[in-house]
Amino acid sequence: MGKRFASAFLALSCAFGLSVATAGAQAPATSAADAGAPWRVLEGDLGHDRFEHYTELPFDLPPGVTRVTIRFTYDRAQHSVIDLGLRDPQRFRGWGGGAHDHMTLSTEDATQGYLPGPLPAGHWNLILGAPNIRPGAKAHYQAQIFIERKPTITEFADAPLSSHPGWYRGDLHMHSGDSDGHCRSQAGKSVSCPVYRVVETAAARGLDFIALTDHNSTAHFNALRELQPAFDKLLLVPGREITTFWGHSNVFGPTDVLDFRMGSPHWDQARRWIDAAHAEGGIVSINHPGAPSGEICMGCGWRVDDLPQGVADAVEVVNGGTMRETGAADSPLQGFAYWNRLLKSGAHVTGIGGSDSHEADRPLTEAGALGMPTTVVYMPELSVHGLLAGLRSGRVFIDVESTHDRILNLTAKAGPQQAEMGGTLRLRAGDSADLAVEVKGVSSGTLQLIVDGESDGARRVAFAGDASLSLSPWRADGRAHWLRADVRDAQGRLLLVGNPIYIAAAR
Ligand SMILES: [Zn+2]
Ligand SMILES: [Zn+2]
Incomplete structure (x- = not known):
């Protein structure tokens, strides 16, 4: 070394020392900070009297909020333009202008243009700037505000990639x-x-x-x-x-x-x-x-x-x-x-x-x-x-x-049961399971089944090119085991490491 x-x-x-998150909550069910019903909806109209003015939309944030997310929509007919900003009870939190109509802020991260940090309880203001509202025009707006009260898993993307x-x-x-x-x-x-x-x-x-x-x-x-x-x-x-x-x-x-x-x-x-x-x-x-x-x-x-x-x-x-x-x-x-x-x-x-x-x-x-x-x-x-x-x-x-391009995919089948890596087959003593392995992207090598952490000499197969390999069937003995597969090259170097399929004793 x-x-x-x-x-x-x-x-x-x-x-540095900050408080530890509290345990006991369940895993989050949603992937987006603005999924589900909004906590508050602020709605209204901006007329020409608000042209070249700032209009504040107040809302009182309760204590213990871990994320605030705002989705803003408005009627853009007649070239109405509404800019957006945000103030918390203590400080200015950002100005997205007309560039962001969707922002999220937590202790650690925030949409560009906004500051992450603590989300203090109290009087917040969504700030609307109106650089253009024509005489006679009325821009209807709606701000949907979503809050989270406990830390959840964060997606930085709005949707799956x-x-x-x-x-x-x-x-x-x-x-x-x-x-x-x-x-x-x-x-x-x-x-x-x-x-x-x-x-x-x-x-x-x-x-x-x-x-x-x-x-x-x-x-x-x-x-x-x-x-x-x-x-x-x-x-x-x-x-x-x-x-x-x-x-x-x-x-x-x-x-x-x-x-x-x-x-x-x-x-x-x-x-x-x-x-x-x-x-x-x-x-x-x-x-x-x-x-x-x-x-x-x-x-x-x-x-x-x-x-x-x-x-x-x-x-x-x-x-x-x-x-x-x-x-x-x-x-x-x-x-x-x-x-x-x-x-x-x-x-x-x-x-x-x-x-x-x-x-x-x-x-x-x-x-x-x-x-x-x-x-x-x-x-x-x-x-x-x-x-x-x-x-x-x-x-x-x-x-x-x-x-x-390399693939290593072990599957096991026993009657109606089928297991992928990570899955479990429940077998009685004497039951038999078929083991199949798909290997791709390796020009030649050896596939080795590992049983309970040890190489199984009887289930070692040399192969060349993409291969669908069958190993000799697994005979259950009524006890728990774990089976996984590794692939090595001709020199014995480890190339691919598979995860176990678990064998459990059926009752
Ligand atoms: Zn380390
Ligand atoms: Zn490290």
Whole structure:
């Protein structure tokens, strides 16, 4: 382990402290901040008497609001023009003018032209400016105001980037200059990397989604809100790397501050941020659990040993930084041993990858570059909610070399039952299940079935080209098992890592 490894996993000691989100709420059901019925509708007419005047529409915001979203429409006949701005009880919150008729503000992010920050209770004003209302004209307007009273999963896009179910490729772990990510300035200096450079790199590499996961910070979310409309083929997923003295964990989905400051490496401390993330509908993934801890890599290895079953939704099985340092996707310092330990306990946990890129400029020819490894997720749609659903379902594989076309799809069938990766077959002792694997994009290699974390020598198949492979049937023994598949190249290098199909004992 060299110095680079230490810097790649630098543990941050952040001094800011905000309150932790409260646990106990259910996962959100909606994907848009303005779905459902508005909380208030402000409606009226602007006549020529308001031409070149500002008209304030007051509303009293209740305490405890976490997001305000306003959708404004008006009658544009006769060239009427209405500009928009917003004031809270304490300060001016922005002026969208005539450019934005739809704005959303939360503690962390806001529509361009508006300021994110606390949403104080009290007297707010929507400000209407009228640069043009003709004599005799009347512009009817309607402002629909939507509020959220608890943090929910945020979509930075107004609609899914694609509504098609399918495999989508992305990177779930990377850093910008909002923590310790660097890239080159115009003059070639190493500088804190602006968020847009990370996003541009991901887009240039043809990824479908990225989770930017700066250490403990929520500062990058406002930039993601700004960038998403311009990157309408690259889903920007809210993420952060909860970085403690005793391990790192990615949280996908929530955008509000989660208090990461654990006082000891125990569940009663970890649950404060884990329960809050889950209550909001977020996913918790244990990062690089097999990495060393100590001066060589401060706080990197996962050392919270008393996590209850089911708390970890995912494990980062292949970390790009560890690939770079060890030269292997399946080094003992990767996450396979910890993943197997959780699976052995009976938990269903999705194995994922993440580049842990700290340098957006690093070329894709080098391990640990942004996008390497890629995690490929079967999603119902390309949206944040679609990604979370896909990760939760477990129909996921890791593409170690970050290609655009490799597929690994294991399915199992037993009578009327069929399971994809992440699914479960319920079998009685003596029942038989057919195992089929589709592999694409690999010129030649070996498919290996892994049973309960061990290679099954009887189910190893060499193949060439795109292949639909049948493995010898699984004979159930009345006990629980997990079966998954890996693909290696002719030299034995790991290329594709599949997720388990679970075998449960039928009663
Ligand atoms: Zn880390
Ligand atoms: Zn990281």
